[in-house]
Amino acid sequence: xxxxxxxxxxxxxxxxxxxxxxxxxxxxxxxxxxxxxxxxxxxxxxxxxxxxxxxxxxxxxxxxxxxxxxxxxxxxxxxxxxxxxxxxxxxxxxxxxxxxxxxxxxxxxxxxxxxxxxxxxxxxxxxxxxxxxxxxxxxxxxxxxxxxxxxxxxxxxxxxxxxxxxxxxxxxxxxxxxxxxxxxxxxxxxxxxxxxxxxxxxxxxxxxxxxxxxxxxxxxxxxxxxxxxxxxxxxxxxxxxxxxxxxxxxxxxxxxxxxxxxxxxxxxxxxxxxxxxxxxxxxxxxxxxxxxxxxxxxxxxxxxxxxxxxxxx
Amino acid sequence: xxxxxxxxxxxxxxxxxxxxxxxxxxxxxxxxxxxxxxxxxxxxxxxxxxxxxxxxxxxxxxxxxxxxxxxxxxxxxxxxxxxxxxxxxxxxxxxxxxxxxxxxxxxxxxxxxxxxxxxxxxxxxxxxxxxxxxxxxxxxxxxxxxxxxxxxxxxxxxxxxxxxxxxxxxxxxxxxxxxxxxxxxxxxxxxxxxxxxxxxxxxxxxxxxxxxxxxxxxxxxxxxxxxxxxxxxxxxxxxxxxxxxxxxxxxxxxxxxxxxxxxxxxxxxxxxxxxxxxxxxxxxxxxxxxxxxxxxxxxxxxxxxxxxxxxxxxxxxxxxxxxxxxxxxxxxxxxxxxxxxxxxxxxxxxxxxxxxxxxxxxxxxxxxxxxxxxxxxxxxxxxxxxxxxxxxxxxxxxxxxxxxxxxxxxxxxxxxxxxxxxxxxxxxxxxxxxxxxxxxxxxxxxxxxxxxxxxxxxxxxxxxxxxxxxxxxxxxxxxxxxxxxxxxxxxxxxxxxxxxxxxxxxxxxxxxxxxxxxxxxxxxxxxxxxxxxxxxxx
Numbered sequence: 044x045x046x047x048x049x050x051x052x053x054x055x056x057x058x059x060x061x062x063x064x065x066x067x068x069x070x071x072x073x074x075x076x077x078x079x080x081x082x083x084x085x086x087x088x089x090x091x092x093x094x095x096x097x098x099x100x101x102x103x104x105x106x107x108x109x110x111x112x113x114x115x116x117x118x119x120x121x122x123x124x125x126x127x128x129x130x131x132x133x134x135x136x137x138x139x140x141x142x143x144x145x146x147x148x149x150x151x152x153x154x155x156x157x158x159x160x161x162x163x164x165x166x167x168x169x170x171x172x173x174x175x176x177x178x179x180x181x182x183x184x185x186x187x188x189x190x191x192x193x194x195x196x197x198x199x200x201x202x203x204x205x206x207x208x209x210x211x212x213x214x215x216x217x218x219x220x221x222x223x224x225x226x227x228x229x230x231x232x233x234x235x236x237x238x239x240x241x242x243x244x245x246x247x248x249x250x251x252x253x254x255x256x257x258x259x260x261x262x263x264x265x266x267x268x269x270x271x272x273x274x275x276x277x278x279x280x281x282x283x284x285x286x287x288x289x290x291x292x293x294x295x296x297x298x299x300x301x302x303x304x305x306x307x308x309x310x311x312x313x314x315x316x317x318x319x320x321x322x323x324x325x326x327x328x329x330x331x332x333x334x335x336x337x338x339x340x341x342x343x344x345x346x347x348x349x350x351x352x353x354x355x356x
Numbered sequence: 357x358x359x360x361x362x363x364x365x366x367x368x369x370x371x372x373x374x375x376x377x378x379x380x381x382x383x384x385x386x387x388x389x390x391x392x393x394x395x396x397x398x399x400x401x402x403x404x405x406x407x408x409x410x411x412x413x414x415x416x417x418x419x420x421x422x423x424x425x426x427x428x429x430x431x432x433x434x435x436x437x438x439x440x441x442x443x444x445x446x447x448x449x450x451x452x453x454x455x456x457x458x459x460x461x462x463x464x465x466x467x468x469x470x471x472x473x474x475x476x477x478x479x480x481x482x483x484x485x486x487x488x489x490x491x492x493x494x495x496x497x498x499x500x501x502x503x504x505x506x507x508x509x510x511x512x513x514x515x516x517x518x519x520x521x522x523x524x525x526x527x528x529x530x531x532x533x534x535x536x537x538x539x540x541x542x543x544x545x546x547x548x549x550x551x552x553x554x555x556x557x558x559x560x561x562x563x564x565x566x567x568x569x570x571x572x573x574x575x576x577x578x579x580x581x582x583x584x585x586x587x588x589x590x591x592x593x594x595x596x597x598x599x600x601x602x603x604x605x606x607x608x609x610x611x612x613x614x615x616x617x618x619x620x621x622x623x624x625x626x627x628x629x630x631x632x633x634x635x636x637x638x639x640x641x642x643x644x645x646x647x648x649x650x651x652x653x654x655x656x657x658x659x660x661x662x663x664x665x666x667x668x669x670x671x672x673x674x675x676x677x678x679x680x681x682x683x684x685x686x687x688x689x690x691x692x693x694x695x696x697x698x699x700x701x702x703x704x705x706x707x708x709x710x711x712x713x714x715x716x717x718x719x720x721x722x723x724x725x726x727x728x729x730x731x732x733x734x735x736x737x738x739x740x741x742x743x744x745x746x747x748x749x750x751x752x753x754x755x756x757x758x759x760x761x762x763x764x765x766x767x768x769x770x771x772x773x774x775x776x777x778x779x780x781x782x783x784x785x786x787x788x789x790x791x792x793x794x795x796x797x798x799x800x801x802x803x804x805x806x807x808x809x810x811x812x813x814x815x816x817x818x819x820x821x822x823x824x825x826x827x828x829x830x831x832x833x834x835x836x837x838x839x840x841x842x843x844x845x846x847x848x849x850x851x852x853x854x855x856x857x858x859x860x861x862x863x864x865x866x867x868x869x870x871x872x873x874x875x876x877x878x879x880x881x882x883x884x885x886x887x888x889x890x891x892x893x894x
Contacts (some may be wrong), residue, residue, distance in 0.1 A: 082776065082777075085776065085779060085780065086776075088776070088779035088780075088782075088783065091484075091486055101481060101484055104481065104484075105484060133542075135401075136400040136401050137399060137400060137401060137546060137565070138401050138542040138543065138545045138546035139546055144565075147564075147565055148565070148566075200602060203602070203603060203606055204602075204606070207606050207610060207612075208606045208609060208610065211610060214607075214610065214612045215598075215603055215606040215607040215610055215612050216390075216392055216596045216598055216603065216607045216612050216613060217390060217594075217596065217607075217612050217613070218612070302599050302600060303600045303603060304603065305567070305596065305597060305598040305599065305600065305603060306567070307564065307565060307566050307567045311566055312566075315400060318774065318775055318776070319400060319775070319776075320776050
């Protein structure tokens with residue numbers, strides 16, 4: 044293959060990818076925009092609240108200030124146009140630039156999500172290593188079921204009551220940054236662990252009767268060796284994809300934990316924005332999260348290639 | 357492998373426990389008060405007391421902003437930033453003499469020009485004031501005029517009786533004129549150390565959205581509302597925003613926080629003995645349901661009265677609050693200044709009377725489920741829309757009401773709507789829409805003028821859609837009446853009118869519950885909101 048051809052191919056491949064990214068972002072932003080517009084409720088009224096003593100004329104002024112008096116299609120084109128040039132606009136509610144809102148809150152959420160994911164992966168590893176015995180399998184199975192079905196507000200409440208209130212080991216509010224991180228991390232990691240463990244055990248079970256497994260067993264290998272060196276490797280690719288997906292969904296979805304433990308974060312920002320019909324913030328969040336997912340999927344592709352070289356080809 | 361696992365656990369847990377222990381011991385008593393509040397809405401553009409109507413905006417900003425006057429426990433007006441004042445006989449002119457020794461946190465001088473700048477800000481269209489403007493009379497407020505460096509006049513086009521008492525509110529706190537001149541209204545609403553600049557006992561130093569605010573003592577402060585000349589006794593006040601109530605309770609139980617606000621009172625008995633509680637019934641309109649007198653079945657006063665007498669509110673609030681909140685007899689709280697109807701009987705549970713009223717109105721047949729139906733077979737159903745978040749205690753009350761009302765044949769359907777949905781049902785571009793039979797809220801107010809908003813035709817909170825010439829006349833006269841006794845009688849007439857008409861059905865008396873521990877000399881204003889200027893840690 045000549046050098047120019049190689050460059051051409053690279054460009055074509057990346058152009059395709061860029062187009063894909065652009066289309067994904069556009070679709071996400073468009074869907075979000077129209078979903079918000081068809082739900083009842085006016086951002087100005089929500090902004091002011093039901094007990095606000097503001098006359099209609101002033102309400103109209105605010106509406107005009109926010110550009111909400113424009114026809115829908117103009118509003119849509121304005122939002123998309125601004126996003127296209129990287130201008131995320133100004134939050135209706137917080138009265139701050141959207142980029143500032145996101146950058147103020149992204150740190151705590153990233154740290155929490157990262158720690159919870161790491162903890163969940165570690166716990167999953169510990170749990171799944173025990174599924175070789177029938178008893179171990181039963182215990183892991185029960186634990187993961189509980190972990191998956193227990194709602195986060197409930198487990199969070201239990202942890203707060205036991206570890207902060209009863210035992211007094213950790214502060215409920217205040218304290219150092221790492222003290223503030225422990226209970227939210229564990230709370231958030233529990234359902235993740237449940238889901239990851241279920242996914243991994245299912246995947247192992249799927250392959251348990253595969254030809255290569257029978258052949259390894261026939262060579263007299265122990266079950267543990269089989270699990271560690273063959274089955275995990277097969278299931279690993281799925282787990283990486285799944286973990287990345289969970290990580291992405293947590294960025295905007297840790298709202299319950301953030302509220303319960305009074306942490307700053309994107310989850311609370313997103314919830315407030317949706318409730319308040321704060322369109323610029325919602326659009327900003329969508330663009331951010333979509334971008335994160337795209338990044339993650341690229342990372343996943345790379346990691347899977349390392350784990351399972353067959354997929355690289 | 358089991359041994360390894362135990363080792364792993366040990367390596368993870370032991371250092372954590374040790375570290376937690378160490379950090380606990382390191383926390384010293386460095387005279388910083390930690391105050392946990394719910395207040396998570398504040399950061400959504402509600403940091404400006406001149407434009408926000410949220411209670412939290414008032415009680416948080418109270419620590420930063422002072423007012424012209426203050427109110428004592430008996431409802432009397434006392435000097436604060438104004439040393440004396442005079443009111444003209446026609447009630448249209450208020451002249452205030454100001455203290456000459458007051459400076460703002462940014463070094464600006466407090467004088468008549470600063471006061472004028474503040475009132476100009478309150479009434480400016482761009483401020484979009486949701487409460488403060490109406491507290492100075494709304495359209496009746498004709499402006500603030502500088503008479504001298506320390507002499508300022510507030511003019512009204514119509515008398516507005518509650519002006520003085522309202523001027524004591526934090527909603528009418530005094531900003532540094534520099535902030536008002538240099539910052540946009542958007543910036544002022546968002547707040548922050550550069551913006552929330554007053555003359556108050558504490559200076560805002562740091563603000564982290566949805567998490568915390570750090571206030572430091574104002575070392576120049578010697579104009580406290582109680583007349584003391586002492587600076588605050590603690591170095592700092594740290595305000596933590598904790599939306600979850602149980603988290604606030606745990607925080608005060610553990611001592612992570614010294615003061616906790618926004619407690620509903622249910623689990624107060626479970627708090628440790630060292631936690632003290634201050635309960636103040638909120639003045640103003642109790643938590644009530646507002647029956648839409650212009651819609652469907654509630655057009656009939658008999659049906660409204662049957663509804664009001666048809667459920668046992670006392671039993672419901674006993675279950676919801678475990679005896680911590682009282683049942684109100686009238687549509688004003690007994691703590692509302694000079695207006696309470698002492699003879700109020702309230703809508704006590706009388707199912708027989710309710711049944712009789714419904715029979716009289718022709719709702720005599722019942723369907724298979726026991727609900728009353730009209731001649732056309734249409735069920736006697738009322739739809740109640742609430743604003744979310746809808747507290748669990750209120751849900752308990754709803755459940756009791758649904759059961760009781762079913763006994764007399766009324767079907768009550770309750771729905772807690774998302775804020776935007778609620779707003780769409782509540783009002784539209786043409787004004788109040790009231791697309792429901794009833795809705796609910798409480799409204800704190802030191803002055804009974806709050807009834808004008810709720811019951812006068814065109815009142816911005818008239819969710820009962822009342823338009824009654826007599827009521828309008830009483831409320832109109834009460835707003836300008838200078839004689840305290842005459843004014844009291846007018847408000848008592850309005851309360852009697854409601855007893856006969858059931859436009860508003862009071863359910864319980866809300867109260868400000870503040871828990872505190874190891875804090876002395878914490879004081880409370882008339883709303884029961886904490887004031888920290890004299891407080892110190894034990």
